[in-house]
Amino acid sequence: LRAKAFGFNVIFYDPYLPDGIDKSLGLTRVYTLQDLLFQSDCVSLHCTLNEHNHHLINEFTIKQMRPGAFLVNTARGGLVDDETLALALKQGRIRAAALDVHENEPYNGALKDAPNLICTPHAAFFSDASATELREMAATEIRRAIVGNIPDVLRNCVNKEYFMRTPPAAAAGGVAAAVYPEAPECARP
Structure with missing residues (x-):
């Protein structure tokens, strides 16, 4: 859809979407992958990976694409x-x-020496919605720590055993006395 803003005539192939969605979005639907490849100057993939479409773009389908x-x-x-x-x-x-x-x-295959190739970091998850969700999750964990609870997810904790048996103020080197007012006086800076 975003390509329409740049003046692209957008066509799509999706055997799973119901009829009529093309009209509601102002797009042109084609009913075979071959038609899509033959008619497109730029092919952009936006689908999940499954046993039916592994290596969807292969020697056979590339030959069906417009040259260039x-x-x-x-x-x-x-x-x-x-x-x-x-x-x-x-x-x-x-x-x-x-x-x-x-x-x-990380990639180390035949494409590393190919011309006319742009590779970007795998960041497909990033969107306004995911950024909001990440901020909300971080705020939840911070709130949990402020009230003296242990964060739910300690996936990246390198010393988890120590963390689990150490009082919060001691784990923070005594600096957490303001955050944990119930910490003993000796743990305060």
Whole structure:
């Protein structure tokens, strides 16, 4: 949808969406992947990865794309056969590609030497909604610590055993007396 703001004529293929959604969004629907690939100057992938679409972009589908087309994948790395894409970029069959995901990360495959490739860090989760949720989760954990409770999730705690058996003020080096007013006088700075 955002591509429409740049004047793109947006077409899409999705066998799972109900009919009519294209009209409500002002998009053009095609009913086969082959039609989508043949008609598109830029193919952007926005789908989950499953057993039916692993390496959806492969030697066969790249040959169905317009010569010189662009490919964007911000969905799942396994949707694209990296070796085939690298070859298509080197041959000029695909003009350029932009990838936010790779099948194996950190990436060290055939695409590392491919021309006309932009790779960005895998940050697909980031959105306004996820940023708000992250802030709310952080505030909840801070609130939990302020009232003297142990944070729910200690995934990254390197000394969890020590943390669990040490009073909060001592764990903070005595600095937490203002946060934990019930801390003994000797634990206060």
